[in-house]
Amino acid sequence: MYNETVMRHFLKPKFAGELKGADAVGTVGNPICGDKMSVCIKVKAGKISAIRFKTFGCAAAIATSDMVCGLALGKTLDAALKITRNDVSEALGKLPPIKEHCSNLAADALGEAIFNYYSARGEKIPKALAERRAHLACASCEAHQCAPKA
Numbered sequence: 001m002y003n004e005t006v007m008r009h010f011l012k013p014k015f016a017g018e019l020k021g022a023d024a025v026g027t028v029g030n031p032i033c034g035d036k037m038s039v040c041i042k043v044k045a046g047k048i049s050a051i052r053f054k055t056f057g058c059a060a061a062i063a064t065s066d067m068v069c070g071l072a073l074g075k076t077l078d079a080a081l082k083i084t085r086n087d088v089s090e091a092l093g094k095l096p097p098i099k100e101h102c103s104n105l106a107a108d109a110l111g112e113a114i115f116n117y118y119s120a121r122g123e124k125i126p127k128a129l130a131e132r133r134a135h136l137a138c139a140s141c142e143a144h145q146c147a148p149k150a
Contacts, residue, residue, distance in 0.1 A: 002059060005093045010059040015069035019052035024120060026112025028105050035061040035101075039069065039109040043117060048072050048080055053109070060099035064088050064106035077114050081129055083107055 002010070022040035029036035035057030042050040051073050053065040068088050072080040085107045089095050111132055118125050 001096055002063075003093045005091075006060065006063045006095065009063035009066040009092065013053075013062060013066035015052050015066050015073075016062070017052050017054070019050055022050075022052075024113045024117035026109045026114070026116055028108045028112055030101060030105055033057070033101065035105055037061060037065050037105050037109045039065070039106075039113045041072075041110075041113045041117065043077065046076050048075055048077070053106075057105075058099070060095050061105065063092055064095070065109070067091050068106035068110050072110055077117070078126070080110060081114055081126065081132075083110060 019040035023043050025040045027038040037055040040052045051069045055062050055065040085104045
């Protein structure tokens with residue numbers, strides 16, 4: 001069911017665990033499947049200098065959490081915000097369709113961590129991030145699959 005890349009990130013995740021002194025944490029969950037993940041970041045000179053995750057979920061949820069951390073490490077906050085759900089899935093060599101929602105959670109948890117970083121410092125929230133968060137709160141959206149609002 002899972003390819004070698006997914007299994008490698010599931011069985012030996014590089015970014016699992018605590019991040020003491022994190023600058024921000026983003027936590028998201030999916031009430032349909034029960035997955036829950038948190039992404040913790042440290043930021044230095046506008047770049048993600050350290051990142052870790054804690055995930056309660058299936059192999060795909062753990063693999064996507066690890067992958068999003070790898071994709072975001074060393075990037076500026078703006079560049080990290082551009083990591084999409086599809087980027088995570090593609091980097092893993094695609095997930096089975098029934099597990100694609102896991103890549104949604106990973107990208108969303110990263111976005112939440114960045115939002116919380118800006119919020120904690122009283123900094124202006126980038127427009128793209130505010131729109132992304134509004135989309136996640138969409139009550140009519142089933143498992144966050146609706147089209148982003150213009």
